[in-house]
Amino acid sequence: MSTQAAEREAEVLACLATVTDPELDEPVTELGFVEGVTVGAGGAVTLDFRLPTFWCAANFAYMMAEDMRDAVAALPWVTAVTPRLQAHMCADEVNRGVAEGLDFGAAFGEAGDDDTLADLRTTFRRKAFQRRQEALLRALLAEDFIPAALVAMTLGALEGTALAGTDSARCKRRYLEMRARLCGPAAPEAPAFVTPGGEPLDAAGFDEHLRTLASVRIAMEFNGALCRGLLAVRDRAGAAAEPARKP
Amino acid sequence: MYRTSDGEELFVVDAHTHFWNAAPANQRNIHGKQFIDCFYAYHSALSPEQEVWPQEKFEKYDAETMVRDLFVDGPVDMAIIQPTYLKEFYIEGFNTTEQNAVITEAHPDRFILNGSFDPREGTAALENIHALKEAYGIRGVKLYTAEWRGASRGWRLNDTEAYRCFELCEKLGITNMHVHKGPTITPLAKDAFDCHDVDYAATDFPNLNFIVEHVGLPRLDDFCWIAVQEANVWGGLAVVMPFMHARPRYFAEVIAELLFWVGEDKLTFASDYAIWTPKWLVEKFWSFELPDDIKQERGVDLTPEVKKKILGLNAAALYDIDVDAAKAKLWNGAGS
Structure with missing residues (x-):
C-alpha cells in the first residue's frame, strides 16, 4: 500500500471513531463493527461494516451507515463514500437507501414515516448525555468532590478542573462533547451539570438524579454486553467457517 | 426441587420454556436458519463453557432431553411452556402450542401449556x-408485538x-399475558422495542396480568417506570438470568433496579430453555449476592426469602399453583 493510501485509510478510521452506535454510545470502531476500509485512487471510499446479528434493528443500522457516510465525506479529498452493511436481513435496503441519500422511511417504502429516525436520534442523544454525565459525576465523587460543589460548578470551572484519574479525564471529555451536542454552546458561567432539558440540578435532589442516570446506564450497558457477546460468537463462527486466505 | x-428444599417454577424444532428440514427459508443461529449465539455467548450444546442438538432436541434437563438433572418442579409460531420461517412452525402439547400431555403435572394470538387476524384471532x-x-398466552406479518x-x-x-381472554379466564418485550425477532419500526403500550393495556x-418477558430489555428503564405504576405488571427474567455468569456486576445492578421498582413479589425466574438450561442458573442464583454498594445505593437486598419467591412462589401465585399440594405430589414421585 502506498504511503498516501495508508495515510488516507488512517484518516478514514479516525473519522469512523467519532461515529457511535446510538444505543450503546460507543464508537463503531471499538465495537468491532468496521470490517474494512477501501480507499480508491480517485478518493472514493468503501466502508464494510457488520452488526452482531442478522436481526439487529434496521433503524440503528441505518443511522450508523448515514453517520459513517457523513463523517468520512467531511474529509477534503473524499469524492464518494459507500457504506456496505454485510450479513444483515435489511442489507440491500440500507445500502441502497444510504447510497441514494434517501431517508429511512423512503428506503423502506414507508412514506410519511420520515421523522422516525430524527426522533430516535434525539432520544438516544439524551440517553448518551445522561450516561456520560453519570460516569463523570461518579468519577468526581470518587475524587472527593461533594454533591453541593458539583451542583454549583460552572462549565468554565469544570473545563479548568484537573482530574487525577485518566479515566476521569476521558469521562470529562466525553461529557463536555455530548453536553455541547445536546444543549448547544453555553457560556462558561452556565452550570456544568444540567438535566437533559437544560435545567440546573439542585443539591436536595442530587442522589435521586444520580439514581435516574444509573437506570438509564444500566439498560444501555446491559444491551451492550449482549451485543458484544453476540459479536464474539459471530467472529468465532466466522473464523471457523472461513479458512484464512491470502490477502 | 432445589436442595x-x-x-x-425449594419449589422451582421455570416460567419460560420452549420445545422447538428448528432443524434444517423444518427451515422454510434463510430466515429460519438465521433465527436459530441467532438463538444459538445467545446460548453460546452467555452460557458457561461446559453448558454449551452442539449446534445440531440445539436445533432440535427430543422430549426426553427436555424433561431430563428440567426435572431430572435440573431442579425444576413445574415449567410454563410458551409458544413461538414463526410459520413464515419454519414449515411446521418453530414451537407451536400444538407441538408443545405433545410434551405437556405426557407430563400434565409438570407443565403449564400456554397459547398465543395475533390480533391482526381479526375474527380469526x-x-x-x-x-x-x-x-x-x-390460562396464559405469549404475545409478540414486534412480529412482522405481511406489510405490518x-x-x-x-x-x-x-x-x-x-376482553375475550378475560371472559374465558385466560389471565396471564406474557408479552415479549426484549431482544426482538425482526425489529424495524421504532416501536418494536417500545414498551409503553403495556401501560395502557395494564x-x-x-x-389481567401482564408479564413483561425479558423485562423490556433494552428498554429496562422504561419498563421499570411502567411496572412501578401498574399493580398487574410483572417482570419475567428470561435472558436476564444468564448474565450472572457473563457479567455478574451488571446482573446485580439489573436485579437491584428490578427489586427497587418492580418489587420482590412480581419477578419470575425463567431459563428460556433451550437457550439456557435451568440447573446452572438456579445453582448460581441461589449463591448469588448483591455487592454492598449496590445494596446501599438502591436500598434493596436479594435475601434467601426473595430468591425463593423469584424461583417459584411468584409464578405459582400467577398460575394458582397450590405449592403444598404440588410438593406433596411431585416430591414423592407420584406426579407425572
Whole structure:
C-alpha cells in the first residue's frame, strides 16, 4: 500500500471513531463493527461494516451507515463514500437507501414515516448525555468532590478542573462533547451539570438524579454486553467457517 | 426441587420454556436458519463453557432431553411452556402450542401449556383463542408485538383489535399475558422495542396480568417506570438470568433496579430453555449476592426469602399453583 493510501485509510478510521452506535454510545470502531476500509485512487471510499446479528434493528443500522457516510465525506479529498452493511436481513435496503441519500422511511417504502429516525436520534442523544454525565459525576465523587460543589460548578470551572484519574479525564471529555451536542454552546458561567432539558440540578435532589442516570446506564450497558457477546460468537463462527486466505 | 447446601428444599417454577424444532428440514427459508443461529449465539455467548450444546442438538432436541434437563438433572418442579409460531420461517412452525402439547400431555403435572394470538387476524384471532381454550384449557398466552406479518411491522397492546382479544381472554379466564418485550425477532419500526403500550393495556385490563418477558430489555428503564405504576405488571427474567455468569456486576445492578421498582413479589425466574438450561442458573442464583454498594445505593437486598419467591412462589401465585399440594405430589414421585 502506498504511503498516501495508508495515510488516507488512517484518516478514514479516525473519522469512523467519532461515529457511535446510538444505543450503546460507543464508537463503531471499538465495537468491532468496521470490517474494512477501501480507499480508491480517485478518493472514493468503501466502508464494510457488520452488526452482531442478522436481526439487529434496521433503524440503528441505518443511522450508523448515514453517520459513517457523513463523517468520512467531511474529509477534503473524499469524492464518494459507500457504506456496505454485510450479513444483515435489511442489507440491500440500507445500502441502497444510504447510497441514494434517501431517508429511512423512503428506503423502506414507508412514506410519511420520515421523522422516525430524527426522533430516535434525539432520544438516544439524551440517553448518551445522561450516561456520560453519570460516569463523570461518579468519577468526581470518587475524587472527593461533594454533591453541593458539583451542583454549583460552572462549565468554565469544570473545563479548568484537573482530574487525577485518566479515566476521569476521558469521562470529562466525553461529557463536555455530548453536553455541547445536546444543549448547544453555553457560556462558561452556565452550570456544568444540567438535566437533559437544560435545567440546573439542585443539591436536595442530587442522589435521586444520580439514581435516574444509573437506570438509564444500566439498560444501555446491559444491551451492550449482549451485543458484544453476540459479536464474539459471530467472529468465532466466522473464523471457523472461513479458512484464512491470502490477502 | 432445589436442595440448597443447607439441605433446604425449594419449589422451582421455570416460567419460560420452549420445545422447538428448528432443524434444517423444518427451515422454510434463510430466515429460519438465521433465527436459530441467532438463538444459538445467545446460548453460546452467555452460557458457561461446559453448558454449551452442539449446534445440531440445539436445533432440535427430543422430549426426553427436555424433561431430563428440567426435572431430572435440573431442579425444576413445574415449567410454563410458551409458544413461538414463526410459520413464515419454519414449515411446521418453530414451537407451536400444538407441538408443545405433545410434551405437556405426557407430563400434565409438570407443565403449564400456554397459547398465543395475533390480533391482526381479526375474527380469526378470537376464534383461535376459543379453540385454544377448548382444546388445552390455556390460562396464559405469549404475545409478540414486534412480529412482522405481511406489510405490518408489528402491533401494539392498545390496538382496538388487541383489546377485543383481551376482553375475550378475560371472559374465558385466560389471565396471564406474557408479552415479549426484549431482544426482538425482526425489529424495524421504532416501536418494536417500545414498551409503553403495556401501560395502557395494564390500566384498562386490571384483571389481567401482564408479564413483561425479558423485562423490556433494552428498554429496562422504561419498563421499570411502567411496572412501578401498574399493580398487574410483572417482570419475567428470561435472558436476564444468564448474565450472572457473563457479567455478574451488571446482573446485580439489573436485579437491584428490578427489586427497587418492580418489587420482590412480581419477578419470575425463567431459563428460556433451550437457550439456557435451568440447573446452572438456579445453582448460581441461589449463591448469588448483591455487592454492598449496590445494596446501599438502591436500598434493596436479594435475601434467601426473595430468591425463593423469584424461583417459584411468584409464578405459582400467577398460575394458582397450590405449592403444598404440588410438593406433596411431585416430591414423592407420584406426579407425572
